[in-house]
Amino acid sequence: MAAQNQSSAPYTVPGLTTENGHEVxxxxxxxxxxxxxxxxxxxxxxxxxxxxxxxxxHEMLDPQIExxxxxxxELAERMATMGVAPSGLPGDLVAVRTWDDYSxxxxxxxxxxxxxxxxxxxxxxxxREAIGKVGELDPVTEDILIGxxxxxxxxxxxxxxxxxxxxxxLEHGGETTEQGAASAAR
Ligand SMILES: [Fe+2]
Numbered sequence: 001m002a003a004q005n006q007s008s009a010p011y012t013v014p015g016l017t018t019e020n021g022h023e024v025x026x027x028x029x030x031x032x033x034x035x036x037x038x039x040x041x042x043x044x045x046x047x048x049x050x051x052x053x054x055x056x057x058h059e060m061l062d063p064q065i066e067x068x069x070x071x072x073x074e075l076a077e078r079m080a081t082m083g084v085a086p087s088g089l090p091g092d093l094v095a096v097r098t099w100d101d102y103s104x105x106x107x108x109x110x111x112x113x114x115x116x117x118x119x120x121x122x123x124x125x126x127x128r129e130a131i132g133k134v135g136e137l138d139p140v141t142e143d144i145l146i147g148x149x150x151x152x153x154x155x156x157x158x159x160x161x162x163x164x165x166x167x168x169x170l171e172h173g174g175e176t177t178e179q180g181a182a183s184a185a186r
Contacts (some may be wrong), residue, residue, distance in 0.1 A: 009083040016138060018083065024138045025084035027130050031145065032086055033093045034123055038056050039068040041102040045116060051108035053162070063154050064150040078144055103178045113159045114171070114185035115178035120156040124149060 010023025046061040071170055076086035087093075100121060104115045127149045135142040163170050172184035 007085045007098065009085075013081060013138075013140070014080075014084040020137045021082045022084050024134045024141050025079040025082040027133050028075045028082075028141065029077050029084070029087060030086070030096070031127060031130050032072060032079070033097055034126060035068050035072045035075065035148075036088060036093055037097060037099075038119065038123055039065050039072065041119060042068065042116070044102060045104070045112045047110050048104070048106045049112050050106055051110075053109040057109040057112065057162070060158065067151060067155075071151075074144060074148075078141060082141075104182055107182060108186070110163060111182035111183040113162050114175070114181035117156060117159055117163070117170075117172065118175065118178050118181045120152060120159070121176075124152050126154065 008022050010018065012018045012025075012152070042061050042065045046058055046065065048058045049061075072088070076088060079086040102115070102119065104112060107115075127145055131142055131149065132143045134145065160170060163172065170185075172181035175181035175184050
């Protein structure tokens with residue numbers, strides 16, 4: 001659910017009822033928290049990756065972090081546009097999120113990439129679910145989320161491409177936890 005201290009204005013965008021506009025914005029709050037968490041997690045991996053492919057992965061992560069930070073801003077400003085105050089507060093994020101902190105510390109590039117692949121599975125699936133929810137009420141917000149998913153999925157392929165063999169198989173395929181994926185890819 002959205003932040004308890006969230007406040008709504010008595011308006012939304014033209015053409016939507018205030019109720020529907022605010023409902024769309026409240027869905028965006030969950031995605032805002034997810035992407036805020038993601039950009040911090042990616043920075044954590046950027047700092048903690050070690051091993052022979054250090055520089056490739058270290059440097060590959062930064063443009064993605066900048067992109068995701070832009071997505072956070074995009075969602076927060078869309079919420080404000082729709083009449084609901086966005087929350088970017090860390091305590092609020094931790095209180096409402098449905099996942100745990102990223103569980104990998106200092107580790108090799110394949111371990112981080114496999115664990116981050118699992119993270120992306122969750123973020124992208126939840127973004128797609130949000131697309132389904134808001135799409136019935138507001139195609140403009142739906143379009144924003146679709147654009148974000150397109151970029152998130154592209155980067156997930158970048159990560160997977162480091163882990164695939166020539167047959168396209170992933171050692172960690174089927175793993176659903178970060179630790180499980182990291183161990184399988186090791
Ligand atoms: Fe850095």
